[in-house]
Amino acid sequence: KNVTSRKRPHTSRHKPASIKLCGPTLVRMLDMVCDRARQLLMKTQRSSSDSTYQKRQMIVDDDPFTRTLSVTDYAQFNNTLVGDCCLQACSLEQYESHRIPRVLSIQSHVVHGFVGNKCAAFILQLYGFEVDIINSVHFSNHTGYKTVKGSRLTADELEAIFQGLLINELLEYDYILTGYMGSGELLHVVAKYVRLIKSKSAHIKYICDPVIGDNNKLYVDRSCIEVYKNEILPLADIVTPNDFEIEVLIGKELDYKNDENQEEVIWQSLRSLHKMGPSHIIISSISADKTGGNQTMLQMRASTQFLDNQYQTFQIDFPHLEGSFTGTGDSFSALILAWFHKENNLIRACERSISILHQILRKTIEISKPINTHNRCGHELCLIESKAIIECGEILFHAVLNDKHLSS
Numbered sequence: 001k002n003v004t005s006r007k008r009p010h011t012s013r014h015k016p017a018s019i020k021l022c023g024p025t026l027v028r029m030l031d032m033v034c035d036r037a038r039q040l041l042m043k044t045q046r047s048s049s050d051s052t053y054q055k056r057q058m059i060v061d062d063d064p065f066t067r068t069l070s071v072t073d074y075a076q077f078n079n080t081l082v083g084d085c086c087l088q089a090c091s092l093e094q095y096e097s098h099r100i101p102r103v104l105s106i107q108s109h110v111v112h113g114f115v116g117n118k119c120a121a122f123i124l125q126l127y128g129f130e131v132d133i134i135n136s137v138h139f140s141n142h143t144g145y146k147t148v149k150g151s152r153l154t155a156d157e158l159e160a161i162f163q164g165l166l167i168n169e170l171l172e173y174d175y176i177l178t179g180y181m182g183s184g185e186l187l188h189v190v191a192k193y194v195r196l197i198k199s200k201s202a203h204i205k206y207i208c209d210p211v212i213g214d215n216n217k218l219y220v221d222r223s224c225i226e227v228y229k230n231e232i233l234p235l236a237d238i239v240t241p242n243d244f245e246i247e248v249l250i251g252k253e254l255d256y257k258n259d260e261n262q263e264e265v266i267w268q269s270l271r272s273l274h275k276m277g278p279s280h281i282i283i284s285s286i287s288a289d290k291t292g293g294n295q296t297m298l299q300m301r302a303s304t305q306f307l308d309n310q311y312q313t314f315q316i317d318f319p320h321l322e323g324s325f326t327g328t329g330d331s332f333s334a335l336i337l338a339w340f341h342k343e344n345n346l347i348r349a350c351e352r353s354i355s356i357l358h359q360i361l362r363k364t365i366e367i368s369k370p371i372n373t374h375n376r377c378g379h380e381l382c383l384i385e386s387k388a389i390i391e392c393g394e395i396l397f398h399a400v401l402n403d404k405h406l407s408s
């Protein structure tokens with residue numbers, strides 16, 4: 001596109017002019033332009049009797065970081081550079097495959113150990129996601145220790161952070177991930193901005209771990225429950241409650257063990273939660289105490305509601321490992337996000353996430369000691385040591401489809 005006359009000494013470090021283009025048609029155009037440029041160069045060479053053709057350098061630079069493919073054709077004839085023929089182009093397909101997916105993760109932060117954003121950021125960054133982090137709490141350690149010191153983010157502070165991102169036009173994400181939030185006011189601000197981010201693009205997915213409590217005990221202010229029900233669930237695409245949280249959200253206690261029609265009770269509860277908004281629900285673990293099943297196993301249950309109101313439901317049974325672990329729920333939701341993105345399939349995402357967590361816990365048991373005598377929550381996850389396990393994503397446990405595809 002550009003032919004310049006310059007003396008040879010200037011040619012070598014010259015940065016060529018470039019045009020940035022996008023789309024498959026433009027890639028074809030790039031080929032045509034380069035071909036034509038080559039033809040012209042050859043013609044010039046032939047017509048010039050005293051031509052001393054220099055070794056041609058054609059540089060093709062496929063740069064995932066700048067998301068461009070650039071072809072630079074440097075050529076020199078006599079004292080003239082007939083180069084500067086540079087085009088940068090990429091097909092949409094290539095653009096998408098090189099684009100780094102962006103996640104906004106709003107969860108707790110601990111200085112020592114692994115829960116919340118400490119788990120999510122490591123896992124997601126390892127898989128190549130860009131993670132923007134908002135810390136709902138900034139604690140010394142998780143709440144299983146004798147003492148916890150630190151601060152909680154207020155609703156006003158969260159509002160200010162979102163305003164900053166909004167004014168600078170930075171509220172552009174592919175995924176939103178939320179975990180421990182603590183108060184209804186904070187959740188209310190989260191809902192307001194999730195709504196705004198989602199209104200910008202239909203492709204954004206919101207993965208919500210509705211952290212409320214466990215084993216009949218609330219971890220959060222009671223005000224969270226209504227905000228989850230009325231504001232958050234209608235926005236969420238994937239939710240990962242535990243069995244206590246599902247009971248609180250649908251307002252019904254579930255005692256699967258003593259119910260003759262146990263399967264129906266579980267699927268009914270999933271269906272009630274679907275009605276509140278999310279199209280994918282994953283109960284990360286149900287203990288044998290609740291299911292009445294094999295004491296050595298835990299069960300994951302999941303369900304997808306399709307647009308035609310049909311449901312696909314499945315379960316994964318996996319071994320119950322001795323001991324208690326903290327940060328498993330937060331790691332689970334991050335793994336689900338990552339593998340749902342890679343596989344675009346909830347069943348595969350669950351198989352990978354359950355299998356990876358199993359191996360992380362095995363590694364944790366193998367190499368870590370319980371932290372100290374005051375720690376009621378057992379081991380900190382050995383996430384860094386499990387890097388290879390996370391990257392590999394080997395499937396150990398397979399999903400079993402429920403043959404009933406319930407209609408509403």
Ligand SMILES: Nc1ncnc2c1ncn2[C@@H]1O[C@H](COP(=O)(O)OP(=O)(O)O)[C@@H](O)[C@H]1O
Nearest residue numbers: 242284285319320321323325328329332354357
């Ligand atoms: N004792 C355990 N044995 C085996 N897997 C576990 C155990 N505790 C946690 N996990 C794994 O971590 C995942 C999330 O933990 P879970 O206890 O269900 O979430 P939460 O911490 O949110 O209550 C489970 O699906 C399972 O894969």
Ligand SMILES: Cc1ncc(COP(=O)(O)O)c(CN)c1O
Nearest residue numbers: 108115142143326327328329330
């Ligand atoms: C500050 C904080 N954040 C998050 C969690 C959640 O951990 P888990 O992933 O095991 O549910 C905990 C555990 N009590 C915690 O103390």
